[in-house]
Amino acid sequence: MNKIYKGDVEITTSNQEEWNKKLLGVEEITGYLYIYSQAKLGSLKTVGRDLYINSQAKLEAGSLKTVGGYLYINSQAKLGSLKTVGRYLYIYSQTKLGSLKTVGGDLYINSQAKLGSLKTVGGNLSINSQAKLGSLKTVGGYLYINSQAKLGSLKTVGRDLYINSKIEPRLARWLLLRYAEKKKWYLSDEANISLLTAKLKNAIYRIDNVDFSYDLFNKVRKDKLTAEEVFKIENLEQRRIAYTRMDKIKMKALDSYKVLDICRDDKDKKMEILEFKVDGYQKPFRYLHCADASTDREYHVETAAFKCWEAKNKSFGLKDAEWIEEW
Amino acid sequence: MRGDVIMKTDKIKVFRQGDILYIPDQENYSVIIPSDLKKADTDVIIRGSGGHDHKVVNCEIYFKQSGEFIIGYLKANKDARVLHAEHGNIVKGKLLKEGILPEGVYEIRRQVEFLNTDEMRPVLD
Numbered sequence A: 001m002n003k004i005y006k007g008d009v010e011i012t013t014s015n016q017e018e019w020n021k022k023l024l025g026v027e028e029i030t031g032y033l034y035i036y037s038q039a040k041l042g043s044l045k046t047v048g049r050d051l052y053i054n055s056q057a058k059l060e061a062g063s064l065k066t067v068g069g070y071l072y073i074n075s076q077a078k079l080g081s082l083k084t085v086g087r088y089l090y091i092y093s094q095t096k097l098g099s100l101k102t103v104g105g106d107l108y109i110n111s112q113a114k115l116g117s118l119k120t121v122g123g124n125l126s127i128n129s130q131a132k133l134g135s136l137k138t139v140g141g142y143l144y145i146n147s148q149a150k151l152g153s154l155k156t157v158g159r160d161l162y163i164n165s166k167i168e169p170r171l172a173r174w175l176l177l178r179y180a181e182k183k184k185w186y187l188s189d190e191a192n193i194s195l196l197t198a199k200l201k202n203a204i205y206r207i208d209n210v211d212f213s214y215d216l217f218n219k220v221r222k223d224k225l226t227a228e229e230v231f232k233i234e235n236l237e238q239r240r241i242a243y244t245r246m247d248k249i250k251m252k253a254l255d256s257y258k259v260l261d262i263c264r265d266d267k268d269k270k271m272e273i274l275e276f277k278v279d280g281y282q283k284p285f286r287y288l289h290c291a292d293a294s295t296d297r298e299y300h301v302e303t304a305a306f307k308c309w310e311a312k313n314k315s316f317g318l319k320d321a322e323w324i325e326e327w
Numbered sequence B: 001m002r003g004d005v006i007m008k009t010d011k012i013k014v015f016r017q018g019d020i021l022y023i024p025d026q027e028n029y030s031v032i033i034p035s036d037l038k039k040a041d042t043d044v045i046i047r048g049s050g051g052h053d054h055k056v057v058n059c060e061i062y063f064k065q066s067g068e069f070i071i072g073y074l075k076a077n078k079d080a081r082v083l084h085a086e087h088g089n090i091v092k093g094k095l096l097k098e099g100i101l102p103e104g105v106y107e108i109r110r111q112v113e114f115l116n117t118d119e120m121r122p123v124l125d
Helices: A015-024 A169-179 A216-223 A227-232 A236-245 A248-253 A308-314 B005-010
Strands: A010-011 A033-035 A038-040 A052-055 A058-060 A070-073 A076-078 A087-089 A107-109 A125-127 A143-145 A160-162 A185-188 A204-207 A210-212 A255-264 A270-275 A285-291 A300-301 A321-326 B012-017 B020-024 B045-046 B052-063 B069-082 B099-100 B104-111 B112-114 B121-124
Touching: A010 A015, A010 B121, A015 A038, A038 A087, A160 A169, A204 A216, A210 A216, A210 A236, A216 A236, A227 A236, A227 A248, A227 B069, A236 A300, A255 A308, A285 A308, B012 B069, B020 B069
Parallel strands: A010 A033, A033 A052, A038 A058, A052 A070, A058 A076, A070 A087, A087 A107, A107 A125, A125 A143, A143 A160, A160 A185, A185 A204, A321 B012
Antiparallel strands: A204 A210, A255 A270, A270 A285, A285 A300, B012 B020, B020 B104, B045 B052, B052 B069, B069 B099, B069 B104, B112 B121
């Protein structure tokens, strides 16, 4: 007869001895199992709801076959027999789940993971760290690939494709063959050239999470724009990325290029006013070159002002201001 | 140099989150929410690209239909915060970054660019 513990279990440093004794021989916990400390649960086969393994914890549950709810792995876990996770699986720590066959919900891989037997992910699959998923056949939802992944057996993806990293050439070919016209694609400049040059009809092209038209995407990623063309980009974020990717030697090609003013803002970040001329325009072009308070990203904001602070204030319609806080 | 401390106290005090500016009601700059504006049924000030919205918590938003800089008003209640994916302080366990706004009434402004053609254009992102 199965030995069942009815209810939730939370194992901490202060109660770990008590729980390890109490759960000796227990094969099923009907509720949640939270591990904040060390636990050896050698007989445990089923957790009815979520299993949470904290970053400082260690769990040995070599017989565990089923987690009914969510499974969070933030630390060392020996779960060599686990076959099914009913809902989401989050992996934040190096893990080997060699027997796992099914994840009912989403699967997030944020640390090296070996999931050699996994066949089905019911929801979305998000790969943010090296992952070996050699047996995976089905992803029910979206597929997000942000890191190297081995998905040699993949047969079906239910929803859109997000490729932000180089994937195996064979996988890229297979995805193109099967889904070129059937799916919406989101491709970053880090994706395989074969995907970027496939002229997909239903694709969004991104660099550093900013969307671009296909033409501009290619010009930016190949650094084919002149400095003048970079400054003419209307979208500030696209302009920022194009400038970041541009070889700065091109700035020397700007006609009558000058720095009119340099100073530091309240966060001690450099600001400057740049000016240059463009053929066909009577007036010179002027930009406030500044850094974002939170991210340090460099922006060029077009201005008519000659001084940095004047340009910054005027961009919000102010003559002068005391910048209490900037984020 | 930006002037001395005495000069600073005469300036309008402002809070900025990326391309959005919040000007509180203060001694030398009066902010009153126009009575004809209706409270908006949203917590989003402006939608940014890539889903990077400017959101608020514990606030009421009143949008203004036209204007070059001023896009609306904000009534910040207790524990008011402005949220964004990139602009703000990192808060452990939360996806969005945060800035804290003191309780009060604010004018909301949007950053613009002054173009070579003598036109103005809201910052596009």
